[in-house]
Amino acid sequence: MQDHYRKLERMYLSANINQDLFDTTTIKIADRSSEIGLTIDQKYFHALGAIHGSVYFKLLDDAAFFAVNSIVTDVFVLTKSFELEFKRPVNKGQLKSVGTIVESKADSFIAEAKLYNEVGKIVAHGSGTFVKSKVALTPEIGYQ
Numbered sequence: 001m002q003d004h005y006r007k008l009e010r011m012y013l014s015a016n017i018n019q020d021l022f023d024t025t026t027i028k029i030a031d032r033s034s035e036i037g038l039t040i041d042q043k044y045f046h047a048l049g050a051i052h053g054s055v056y057f058k059l060l061d062d063a064a065f066f067a068v069n070s071i072v073t074d075v076f077v078l079t080k081s082f083e084l085e086f087k088r089p090v091n092k093g094q095l096k097s098v099g100t101i102v103e104s105k106a107d108s109f110i111a112e113a114k115l116y117n118e119v120g121k122i123v124a125h126g127s128g129t130f131v132k133s134k135v136a137l138t139p140e141i142g143y144q
Helices: 002-014 016-020 053-069
Strands: 026-030 033-039 075-086 094-104 108-116 122-136
Touching (some): 002 026, 002 053, 033 053, 053 075, 053 108, 053 122
Antiparallel strands (some): 026 033, 033 094, 108 122
């Protein structure tokens, strides 16, 4: 399974959005869990000088998503729905999103994620439903 995790990590980091916009992104995948890291930059700020909600969403959804894909070894999973709750604003430092699987069925999964600031306080959390797609995990999509 370690090979599967490393291929998923390389696939994630090679995505254009992570190469071009979220260029300080880190990822670590394990069995039924994942951890996404990001260094805050002003390019993520809204008008009030803190990170935009879309950044919270991306980190939480990605962490939950890869927790699920850690146990799905043949196809890419998709987010069917995701709900998040904001706890506090962030405007500096490091963020860490930790995703875990809550429930798994044949083709449907529920996963959650918690987003922590650099002092370990939860700044947001979320959960979602994920489903298997028909897209195979292949080198063409960066799974290598």
